[in-house]
Amino acid sequence: MSETPAVVADLSRSPLPTRVTLRRRQNVVLQFVRFVRFDLRIMRMVAKGHR
């Protein structure tokens, strides 16, 4: 069988983040809150999963 060039997935329907979302992702204060929440979730998961 002959080999053809690679076929790339169509991502044109994947949602693009808005400018606000991109800014929020780099906002230090907001991200600090998320950091704390994420750490708490890991700890909760450790507690649940070890049961």
Added chain:
Amino acid sequence: MARIVILGAGVSGHTAALHLKRLLGSRHTITVVSPNSKWNWIPSNIWVGVGEMEKKHVIFPLAPVYQRKGIDFRQAKGVAIRPYGDADDPRPAVDIEYTLPEKAGQTERLRYDYLVNATGPKLRFEATPGLGPDGHTVSVCTADHAVEANVKLRAVIEKLKAGIPQTLVVGTGHGTCTCEGAAFEYVFNVDHELRQAGVRDLARVVYLTNEAALGDFGVDGMIFDQQGFQTTSELWTGSLFRERGVEAILGTHVFQIDEGVIHFESLDGEKHMLDFDFAMLIPPFGGQPLTAYDRDGADITADMFAPSGFMKVDADYSPKPYEEWKAEDWPSTYLAPGFDNIFAVGIAFAPPHQISKPRKTPNGTVIAPSPPRTGMPSGVMGKTAALSIAGRLKNGKDTPAHTASMAQMGAACVASAGTGLTKGSAAAMTMLPVVPDYVRYPTGRDARETQGELGLHGHWVKLMLHYLFIYKAKALPGWQLIPE
């Protein structure tokens, strides 16, 4: 006085050794056998591979830690297990071969009361001709591989700076690979580096994966609850690929790599070529080549190990279709069948089947991501084996083993997408449990704990985990308070 031998000093074996020492003190001997003199925090190899961290910051020598803790360390590799002893002695034993330069090649038979196999993966570059550092692609699976990957990446960046367009491919080097998360991380770190160097517009960046859909990660994807809507990890990751302009080629089995050309088959059975200037492709994993013998010296390797080389444990290995897979198929004690003193933990245990739906091309080629056994579950398994052994030594051989199934425990996967304390970013995912359980949860997983987030905080989490786990692995004061 009992002797516990642990084969492997990676995430699971080292965790088991430290907990055993903590639980048993000096009443019993704990021997760790591992061919490498250094411990490596493998997740941070990603940063070494893009030149954002030096190799010396992801490794440290094991011998001083073991000496301080009173753990017997042999720089050697396990080669054979004799669970029934040998002609001279009925006590079980393991044969080791030293890799310590002064004793290289010397062998020894160590008797054990308990054995923990935590030998991790064998990187099977040989499965695809041309794959790996001896072929035409690079890897980030070891710290040395990552150093080489960065050297080659820098050369490509220089070419881009000279105005020569380059194609960079990152992904999986075989249809049965696992660890797609590491490839995902690496591709976005490469993208980040190219942007930092101001050469992104001349580069074509491609993610080439065996996953049938983006966001599969070898765990059959995830369903997140976001702002009151169920969304998939596919949509979520697709968004990041589109935003960063990283092309994705899905459902592939790479079968050959020549200088500058990757040959692969896709799920529709078509064969394709992809030209590249730089490629980091993860190899498929197998078990380390351990053999096993009975007392008469007859080979019982096939009884104790799956064809993949991973050790069989208390899983349900009866072949069944994807639709019939259950959470209970997954092991919980990690005891080898027929033995109450042999455990296999971390990547070393044989999973009952994949987690993602396995697929075949019309030509019969298997394209099936293997189940990941990431750091968190690997550490928990190591600790679980340690608790079981300590319990039996303290309270008698019949003490029930501790349990920790991947169908119950969760995992955090923090996939770095670029570094920098204020510019960094990461896709931070948590899932509970790792193996979906559709009986307990309609979406297979706990919707409250299964989430994906993108942002700077993910980078901070990854950085924090780097320092915390290296601190813990060095067994510095309070190490046991840091969860696995």
